[in-house]
Amino acid sequence: MTVAIAPLTTEHIPLAVQRYDRWFARARRPPSQRSWLADGPVRGEDLLGRLHRTPGVEAVSALDGDGGLIGHLAAVPVDLAPDDPAALRAHPRSALVPHGGHALPAGRESEVLRALYVRVAERLVADRRLAHYVDVPAGDVGTAPWSDLGFGRDRVHGLMAVKARGRQPRGVEGLAIRRAGPGDLPQIGRMAAESARRQRGTATFQPQPETALAALRVHYAAALADSRCGAWIASRRGEEIGMVLLVPARPDPVVPESSVELVEMYVDTAFRGEGISRVLLATALAWAYDAGHRYMAAQWPSASPHAAGHLPAIGFRPVAYRLARTLDHRLTGPAGTF
Known part of the structure; x- marks a missing residue:
């Protein structure tokens, strides 16, 4: 099945929110491993609403053969001044796919992400942004498709x-x-x-x-x-x-x-x-x-x-x-x- 890539526009947001919430519920660790944790209060509607309004965001959607949205990817530019303490933890000119910035269909994660990333990465490189970061929930569902693209664990977010x-x-x-x-x-x-x-x-x-x-x-x-x-x-x-x-x-x-x-x-x-x-x-x-x-x-x-x-x-x-x-x-x- 072919995947078509198109800009992520305002009319795509409601369906992208649904896709993200569904993907996030699947990507988190199994309940047996997270029974002691409460779910975070922030979900796709808030995340994608803010993300789509971010200046300079590179956002694309993946469409199936019928034109239906099956995934999305959005990267925001990150520019840090030399005296910004955040520059101690990230490249001063980079791009970040934050929570809410991507969702993938079950069973086709790597295929769809590859098609999305090719388009977004091309624009990031043209903008001389060569350090790319992505926030994902812990677990293979969230990390494996990115590993296929050469991404590795850079920082761990822990909770107790x-x-x-x-x-x-x-x-x-x-x-x-x-x-x-x-x-x-x-x-x-x-x-x-x-x-x-x-x-x-x-x-x-x-x-x-x-x-x-x-x-x-x-x-x-x-x-x-x-x-x-x-x-x-x-x-x-x-x-x-x-x-x-x-x-x-x-x-x-x-x-x-x-x-x-x-x-x-x-x-x-x-x-x-x-x-x-x-x-x-x-x-x-x-x-x-x-x-x-x-x-x-x-x-x-x-x-x-x-x-x-x-x-x-x-x-x-x-x-x-x-x-x-x-x-x-x-x-x-x-x-x-x-």
């Missing part, structure tokens, strides 16, 4: 339930935990920048530009002054050696409304392995529960030697991935230079 205080981790000798406030911005900023700087090494190899690291040092000023956020610093004999920082999470299809996000957690290398991060997290979880949060979200590089093993070990379960594909820079040169 926030419960009433249970068994607390064993205390660490000489460790003191205190709540951080606006006056602690230098310490929080220093540790956040040091944590990010380590992503330059194996196996993540993320550039981590100094201008973005400098901006990260003051990035959390508003969070430290906001009562909806929580931050704590761990000290031993007067030396500040770790911290944790939580902010309200933005709801999406895999993150429920009653969620808080773990945006930073750091322990100095010399003190790792003693259980300090578990004490910090237990303190943060107790505060989150008392504040009415029932889920905690976190993101980490899939290749991180520390986070990729540590965060799942302390209770975070993958609910989504950001997949990535970086094309050869020679594609933007004269024809035939590849």
Whole structure:
């Protein structure tokens, strides 16, 4: 069966919403693996409505032989300034297929996605956007068609339930935990920048530009002054050696409304392995529960030697991935230079 590719227009949106909601329900992990999770509150109508209005969006639809819509793909441009902390986690000139940005028919996922991506990728390359990202729910249904196109897991989105205080981790000798406030911005900023700087090494190899690291040092000023956020610093004999920082999470299809996000957690290398991060997290979880949060979200590089093993070990379960594909820079040169 042939697949025709056409622009995704306003009249396609209602059917695209139905297709997305149906695809998303199928793409999420089986109920037996996610019974502890609540569904996120955001669905196709809200996602596609906002996405279609985004300036510069590249959006196409897949039509069957009768002209019926069977899938869609929409990528938004991403342009990050050198001093934007977001440039620590993504290429400064890239494109993202966010949640809601694609839906595929059962049994023809790879075939239809290939036809859609060929059209969209051609336009992205012409616009010199060679780093492509896509947000997908965890599980083979969401990831396998993209893997066929050369995409790999770049970042993991995890979620854990926030419960009433249970068994607390064993205390660490000489460790003191205190709540951080606006006056602690230098310490929080220093540790956040040091944590990010380590992503330059194996196996993540993320550039981590100094201008973005400098901006990260003051990035959390508003969070430290906001009562909806929580931050704590761990000290031993007067030396500040770790911290944790939580902010309200933005709801999406895999993150429920009653969620808080773990945006930073750091322990100095010399003190790792003693259980300090578990004490910090237990303190943060107790505060989150008392504040009415029932889920905690976190993101980490899939290749991180520390986070990729540590965060799942302390209770975070993958609910989504950001997949990535970086094309050869020679594609933007004269024809035939590849």
